[in-house]
Amino acid sequence: MSFKKYQQYPIVQNFKREWADKSITKAPIYCSVDLRDGNQALINPLTVEQKLEYFKALVKMGFKQIEVSYPSASDTDFNFTRKLIEENLVPDDVAIQILIPAKKEWIKKSVEAMKDIKYGIFHLYNPTNEFQRRVVFQKSDDEIIQMAVEAMQYLVELTKDFKGKVTYQYSPESFSQTDLEFAVKICNEVINVVKPTIDKKMIINLPNTLEACTPNVYADRIEWMCKNLHHREALIISVHPHNDRGTSVASAELAVLAGAEKVEGTLFGNGERAGNLDIVNFAFNIYSQGINPQLDLSIIDEIKVIYEKKQDFLYIQGIHM
Numbered sequence: 001m002s003f004k005k006y007q008q009y010p011i012v013q014n015f016k017r018e019w020a021d022k023s024i025t026k027a028p029i030y031c032s033v034d035l036r037d038g039n040q041a042l043i044n045p046l047t048v049e050q051k052l053e054y055f056k057a058l059v060k061m062g063f064k065q066i067e068v069s070y071p072s073a074s075d076t077d078f079n080f081t082r083k084l085i086e087e088n089l090v091p092d093d094v095a096i097q098i099l100i101p102a103k104k105e106w107i108k109k110s111v112e113a114m115k116d117i118k119y120g121i122f123h124l125y126n127p128t129n130e131f132q133r134r135v136v137f138q139k140s141d142d143e144i145i146q147m148a149v150e151a152m153q154y155l156v157e158l159t160k161d162f163k164g165k166v167t168y169q170y171s172p173e174s175f176s177q178t179d180l181e182f183a184v185k186i187c188n189e190v191i192n193v194v195k196p197t198i199d200k201k202m203i204i205n206l207p208n209t210l211e212a213c214t215p216n217v218y219a220d221r222i223e224w225m226c227k228n229l230h231h232r233e234a235l236i237i238s239v240h241p242h243n244d245r246g247t248s249v250a251s252a253e254l255a256v257l258a259g260a261e262k263v264e265g266t267l268f269g270n271g272e273r274a275g276n277l278d279i280v281n282f283a284f285n286i287y288s289q290g291i292n293p294q295l296d297l298s299i300i301d302e303i304k305v306i307y308e309k310k311q312d313f314l315y316i317q318g319i320h321m
Contacts, residue, residue: 002155003315006091006130007216008123009213009217009222009312010213011217012180012220015167015223015224017219017220017223017258018159018223019219019220019222019223019254019255019258019259020111020116020216020257022257024253024256024257024268024286024289025291026250026262026284026291026292027286027292027293027294027295028256028260028262029064029065029099029236029238029261029262029263030064030065030262030263030265030283030295031065031066031067031238031262031263031264031265031281032058032062032063032065032067032068032264032265032266032267033067033240033264033265033266033271033276034054034058034065034267034270035051035054035055035058035066035068035069035080035210035285036068036069036070036077036098036099037063037067037169037264037266037271037272037276038266038267038270038271039051039203040134040271040272040274041272041275043251046076047076047202047208048076048079048080048083048165050085050309051076051080052080052083052087052121053306054306055068055084055089055308057302057303057306058262058267059091059094060296060299061062061295061296061299061303062258062294062295062296064093064095064096064263065094065097065121065262066094066095066096066097066122067096067097067098067099067123067151067264068081068084068096068097068112068123069081069099069113069140070096070098070099070100070139071109071112072101072105072106072109072110073082073099077113078112078113080238081096081098081113081114082097082113083118084096085116087113088249089117090117090118090287092118092119093104093119093132094104094119095119095120095121095123095165095272096114096119096120096121096168096275097120097121097123097169098110098114098120098121098122098123098231099123099125100123100124100125100127100155101124101125102126102147102150102152103151104151104154106149107137107154107158108158110122111155111159111249113209114159114162115129116163116164117164117165117166118164118165118280119161119165120144120165120166120167121167121168121169121203122155122159122166122167122168122169123154123169123170123203123205123284124148124151124155124169124171124190125135125170125171125172125173125205126144126147126148126151126168126172126173126270126285127144127173127174128172128173128174128175128176128178128183128186129174129177129178130177130179130278132174132184133178135143137153140152141182143208144186145185145186145189146188148170148172148189148190148292149189149190149193152170152190152193152194153193156168156193156194157167162239164243165250167202167203168194168196168202169201169202169203169205169238170187170194170203170204170205171204171205171206171207172186172187172201172206173207173209174207174209174210174270175206175207175209175244176210176211176212176213176218177209177210178205180225180244183206184225184229185224187204187229188229189226189233190229190280191204191229191230191231191235192230192254194266195259196231196234197234198233198234198289200234200240201234201235201260202234202235202236202237203234203236203237203238203286204225204229204237204238205238205239205240205262206221206222206225206234206237206238206239206260207239207240207241207262207264208239208240208241208242208248209240209242210242210244210273211241211242211243211245211247211251211274212244213245213247214245214247214252215247215250215253215254216282217241217253217279218241218251218254218255219254219255219257220258221260222239222255222258222260223258223259223296226258226259231242234260236261237259237260237261237262238260238261238262238263238264239251239252239255239256239260239262239263239264240254240263240264240265240276240277241263241276241277241280242268242271242272242274242276242277243264243271243273243274243275243276244273244274244279246274246277248276248277248278249268249277249278249281249285251277251284251309252265252277252282253282253285262274263277263279263282264277265277265278265279265282266278266279267279267280267303267307268280268304268307269281269308270321279295280297280300283297284297
């Protein structure tokens, strides 16, 4: 086996961690991405009707933030978002979140999908790792930062007259493969555009897009970012762990110790490649420590049945057995 072709994931240098002396004392904000990230893992994506049934189950379970779609990617996602809003299907205390690439025409399409929203999270992202900057986009570091800044400026402009509550979320999409100095620089530039306050916070999402490091290193990266981001008191730090190494739950738990207040994941870990953070597992873990999980785990068998009805689930399961 040619193991020598691989390099060890870099640790955070010259850093005094504090998360190792902490304990989880309360549940984080949960954001289900079943209807977006999880849906992308299916051979045949969910229909509007199937998405609606699943959405209702997530609400019943207690999720207060649900990423419902990638509206610029398909008519199904766009129409589902419109259905939720036009038919008043979203409870007042639940925010629906959409994913938006940093491209003007797709931002415009996404904003159209969220017209008249009561409480919406606009999740903007652009790729940030060195390989993507150099090879895929063939842009300099400053040009990649400008892409994010101009996209957020455009998004803020298009949503400034929305009557409902609007929250902006930004992801350096490939954070797990992005140098920390560049990651914090691009995030701070986007934060400067939004100008969040304690009363109107924005979300910085730091995904383990391709899980490549041990959970303790991920926690170090999250704590380092928390200590170097501008206006930390006006931010909600979110994490989006994938499960390529099989340690997404541990990564999420340690990230919460390191300062993350929100975790994005799916029921039972369904998602791209090896899957997402299994929020059910995470919630049961803190429940077993005497902490209110803030999700109704008593209906887990009912939720399991709805989950298994997801199109192609049994087929996918059969492939891996």
